[in-house]
Amino acid sequence: MNDKTDRTAYLDLDTKDETFLDATELVLNMGPQHPSTHGVLRVILKLDGEKVLGTECVIGYLHRGVEKIGENRTYTMFNPYVDRMDYVAAVSNGLGYCEAVEKLLSVEAPPRAQYIRVILTELCRIASHQVWLGTHALDIGAITPLFYCFRDREEILRIFEKYCGARLTTHAFRIGGCLYETYEGFEEDCKKFCDFFLPKLDEYEELLTTNRIWVKRTKGVGILNPEDCIALGVTGPVLRASGLKWDLRKAQPYESYKNFDFEIPTGLNGDTYDRYLVRIEEMRQAVRIIRQAVDGLPQGPIMAKVPKVIKPPVGEVYHSIEAPKGELGYFIVSDGSTQPYRMRVRPPSFVNLQALDKMVRGLLVADVVAVIGTLDIVLGEVDR
Amino acid sequence: MPEETKEPSPVSPDPDGVKPPSETSAPPTNAPAAKAEAPVAAKPAEPAKPAAAAKPAAPAAAKPAAPPKPEGPKPELWDSEPVSSLRSQYGSGIKEASTYLGQKYLVVDSSILYEILLRMRDEQLFDYCVDITAVHYPKREAQFDIVYVLYSFHHNDRVRVKTQIKDGDSVRSAVEIWPTANWLEREVYDMFGIIFDGHPDMKRILLPDGWKGHPLRKDYPILQQDQEWVQINLGIESGQ
Numbered sequence: 001m002n003d004k005t006d007r008t009a010y011l012d013l014d015t016k017d018e019t020f021l022d023a024t025e026l027v028l029n030m031g032p033q034h035p036s037t038h039g040v041l042r043v044i045l046k047l048d049g050e051k052v053l054g055t056e057c058v059i060g061y062l063h064r065g066v067e068k069i070g071e072n073r074t075y076t077m078f079n080p081y082v083d084r085m086d087y088v089a090a091v092s093n094g095l096g097y098c099e100a101v102e103k104l105l106s107v108e109a110p111p112r113a114q115y116i117r118v119i120l121t122e123l124c125r126i127a128s129h130q131v132w133l134g135t136h137a138l139d140i141g142a143i144t145p146l147f148y149c150f151r152d153r154e155e156i157l158r159i160f161e162k163y164c165g166a167r168l169t170t171h172a173f174r175i176g177g178c179l180y181e182t183y184e185g186f187e188e189d190c191k192k193f194c195d196f197f198l199p200k201l202d203e204y205e206e207l208l209t210t211n212r213i214w215v216k217r218t219k220g221v222g223i224l225n226p227e228d229c230i231a232l233g234v235t236g237p238v239l240r241a242s243g244l245k246w247d248l249r250k251a252q253p254y255e256s257y258k259n260f261d262f263e264i265p266t267g268l269n270g271d272t273y274d275r276y277l278v279r280i281e282e283m284r285q286a287v288r289i290i291r292q293a294v295d296g297l298p299q300g301p302i303m304a305k306v307p308k309v310i311k312p313p314v315g316e317v318y319h320s321i322e323a324p325k326g327e328l329g330y331f332i333v334s335d336g337s338t339q340p341y342r343m344r345v346r347p348p349s350f351v352n353l354q355a356l357d358k359m360v361r362g363l364l365v366a367d368v369v370a371v372i373g374t375l376d377i378v379l380g381e382v383d384r
Numbered sequence: 385m386p387e388e389t390k391e392p393s394p395v396s397p398d399p400d401g402v403k404p405p406s407e408t409s410a411p412p413t414n415a416p417a418a419k420a421e422a423p424v425a426a427k428p429a430e431p432a433k434p435a436a437a438a439k440p441a442a443p444a445a446a447k448p449a450a451p452p453k454p455e456g457p458k459p460e461l462w463d464s465e466p467v468s469s470l471r472s473q474y475g476s477g478i479k480e481a482s483t484y485l486g487q488k489y490l491v492v493d494s495s496i497l498y499e500i501l502l503r504m505r506d507e508q509l510f511d512y513c514v515d516i517t518a519v520h521y522p523k524r525e526a527q528f529d530i531v532y533v534l535y536s537f538h539h540n541d542r543v544r545v546k547t548q549i550k551d552g553d554s555v556r557s558a559v560e561i562w563p564t565a566n567w568l569e570r571e572v573y574d575m576f577g578i579i580f581d582g583h584p585d586m587k588r589i590l591l592p593d594g595w596k597g598h599p600l601r602k603d604y605p606i607l608q609q610d611q612e613w614v615q616i617n618l619g620i621e622s623g624q
Binding site: 231317331 | 520
């Protein structure tokens with residue numbers, strides 16, 4: 001691997017590479033059956049030697065027509081489907097969907113339900129980031145973080161399982177609140193997890209943050225500045241790592257997020273290393289939010305008064321939340337019937353993946369793997 | 385809010401395509417009406433608007449709680465400085481400027497869409513294009529709504545810009561305004577068959593290139609597939 005000074009030389013695409021006398025462009029196909037593309041992403045790389053001149057993403061291998069299904073199901077029936085988009089952060093998907101329909105119905109979940117939602121969503125954010133960290137590190141060559149992350153993620157999945165019976169596609173929330181009251185010992189489990197998890201997070205950092213190989217593979221790789229992020233519509237940790245302090249939980253607070261004290265971590269350089277630091281810090285902040293929410297968990301009902309047959313009035317609404325991967329939005333058009341007239345999902349992974357081309361130009365093939373990992377995409381959400 | 389009386393026909397501005405089924409069951413209507421004034425994510429940037437927009441609707445809808453007609457909140461006229469400046473220049477090109485549940489939207493003529501989008505970015509500082517999508521109303525003459533969801537980091541505010549076009553018509557691509565429009569417009573083309581002029585790479589994105597039909601059109605049933613494509617490429621009789 002070249003160090004950083006060499007890398008900047010690679011960014012210059014105009015000067016001809018003199019080392020190969022007869023250099024020609026090579027088109028290389030990466031995926032869709034490639035372990036580091038995180039599913040079924042296919043990237044067509046145009047290479048000069050090992051230098052990437054351009055990329056084209058071919059997606060859609062996992063397309064299930066979620067939006068079409070949404071138009072053919074009632075609002076209640078569609079609820080479990082949204083878990084299948086970003087399946088490592090199913091709780092967040094459900095939250096966004098339920099909130100969008102609630103907004104359309106002009107209903108608000110009761111305070112207790114809102115707190116439960118925040119606790120589970122933040123747990124889910126940690127779980128999602130753990131999957132990201134494990135697989136991202138594995139792609140770059142560090143195997144241990146994968147085992148650490150999946151071992152500790154198990155504790156979160158156990159809480160999910162105890163709460164609603166499912167580990168991955170949880171279907172935890174309902175339109176108007178939550179279906180299930182917390183189980184006995186829920187608060188203790190969450191607190192115990194927080195105490196257990198913070199030292200583990202330090203362990204992850206011990207493995208990676210100052211690891212020379214990790215730093216060399218990530219620093220200065222895949223730089224995105226804030227202007228590019230905004231122009232490309234990139235959101236979530238990728239945007240924040242470029243230095244822009246923008247998080248929907250703070251910018252347009254939903255649920256009970258305004259009641260909690262937490263920071264939005266930001267990066268400086270917008271490179272892969274900064275994105276790593278931002279996500280690690282986000283996990284710490286998630287623990288902070290969970291602790292506050294568990295301590296302040298109010299008593300009361302967990303379900304708002306919602307009609308059995310959900311028929312929102314004629315109208316349309318766009319609502320978005322800060323999912324672990326970025327801005328997850330739902331645009332729902334209601335014609336007054338029991339089924340949505342149009343159900344549009346604004347997936348953060350899909351939009352973020354578009355930045356891949358910009359990020360990898362001039363880098364090496366091995367860096368493409370690092371950049372795909374750092375974008376934290378889930379193909380179930382990209383293709384829907 | 386004296387404007388609300390002047391509003392032409394606020395009940396159903398869009399979906400004349402599909403008629404809502406007649407009110408057979410009578411769901412409890414008080415829940416939506418009573419809580420109409422507190423949307424969960426009220427925008428901090430415009431403190432007065434959402435409350436003012438929702439309040440007049442609440443008493444109006446609360447009264448006919450017993451009759452089986454669930455009257456939802458109505459769109460309110462959105463009249464502020466940016467709208468009036470656009471109106472003064474484009475006149476009737478701005479067909480509607482309203483808020484619904486505190487969310488602002490503009491309906492503009494498709495001929496001036498590109499200019500409006502450009503001005504939204506440069507003058508109103510809506511620098512982030514969140515989403516581009518479409519809605520199909522087969523029974524309407526202008527069959528498609530194209531919806532641009534925009535966000536401004538400066539104002540912490542969202543607005544939706546909508547336009548209506550006929551089947552077969554095209555609009556100018558917004559890729560030059562927001563590069564993120566590239567894939568979003570490709571998806572609209574893939575799902576609805578709307579062409580965006582000047583798009584650098586106007587082809588399908590989620591479905592395979594040779595696929596026939598645009599699945600999110602209302603005349604495309606949920607079980608329909610491009611059987612020919614399935615037979616040739618997958619070697620099976622049917623994907624169902």
